[in-house]
Amino acid sequence: MTLREKAKLMSETDMERAIRRMAHEIVEMNKGLEKVVLVGIQRRGVFLAQRIRDVLRQFEQVRVPTGELDITLYRDDLTLLHDHPVVHSTSMPLDITGRHVVLVDDVIYTGRTIRAALDALMDLGRPDIVQLAVLVDRGHRELPIAPNFVGKNVPTSRDEVVEVRVSEIDGINEVVICERQEG
């Protein structure tokens, strides 16, 4: 099976703009940044969290603690996957107990990644509040989970794949929608 690129959903500028807006919403909803910790979900969420952090430093002159979370060992579909999921690192800059944790991921789809992320997070401490920021919400939730901050809502079909590309991994910043093709 191959993926055919159908359309570009966001350019680099669109991504920057959305991240900037989400950063402002995070400050607003938390009435400041005093308790906020950004936690990027491996792998692309990690870089998006860093970008939100950089925007916050620029506009609020605050360096928000930023961690990274790997959810591989908490997945509920390990025995169904054919490609073996690689374990990445988890690291928190501080104890998240009593903090406002903003989870950051690239795309929310079924909600199962976030379910796993919540379990992983609770094993690390007891945050006061957990919020969720995603660059793209593509619908089709299978669990009662909703993001607090959304870069862009995109109606999709289940045959489609939304790819968020970040320069650190993919050499380019963009969001594209692809279609699965046989052969």
Place this chain on the structure above:
Amino acid sequence: MEWKHRHVLDLKDWKREDILFLLDQAKNMDNLIDRPIKKVPALRGKLVVNLFFEASTRTRVSFELAEKLLSADVVNWSASGSSVSKGETLRDTAWTLEAMGADAVVVRHGASGSAHYLARKLKRAVVFNGGDGAYSHPTQALLDAYTAWKSFPNLEGRKMAILGDVLHSRVARSDIQVFRTLGCEIVLSGPETLMPFDVKSLGVTYEPDPWKAVKNADIVYLLRIQRERQEEGLFPSLDEYHLRFGADEKLVSKAKEGALVMHPGPINRRVEIDSSIADGTQSRILQQVRSGVAVRMALLYLCLGGVMA
């Protein structure tokens, strides 16, 4: 990443990239051990049987801990295989285990090749070799590599001296495979009666003088001297072994500055190692114990966590 190894029986067909991938995965498992809640649900619902025909404390406990930290269900099955015919017993045991629904079996057995045999008899379960005869001890070698790799991220061109009873040592055989694959140059030393006949075919050299063997080494690896070997007349006495091959400050000072001292345990103080070395700053013996849990977690996860064959 596609993981090709269904069982972990020996390290014969492990390529450099397989080992390096495993070490990287073990590093992420290692971080879990420091957390307040160490347990993760990755192997929830999997049944692992630890089948030990030979006495072993650290390998069994290390495997058990790794299994529990990944939330597997663990059954410890100790058996003394001395009185019964090994082939029969193992085959029947294999079938029994499978009937119980085991997803994985960790086996330690005195007969070389028993892990391979078990893997052939089991249709579904994954086999981890916890040491078989003088043949192989793959998880020990991988934890040794992990321990060394943490100090020396590039092992290419490093010199490793292995001292002691290589002849009876599955640890030595497996370590030679792994460290050679990672590019180390390996020199063996110890009484000639404790060296295998096929030293050259292992791709290593033998140096009877331990001082020369250790000279400029980055890793000094000491093997356990078993007291029974003296009764077999393979060396005159433990004291004499200690005098000539025991690792003390003088011998280890011949190695490179900052060289690592490793030992698979349990150690015999004042036989193959002096306390000044075992408890010294260069010793990685306790790190090896910790590495064992991380490496076994990574192996269990890679062989059991993904798609089942």
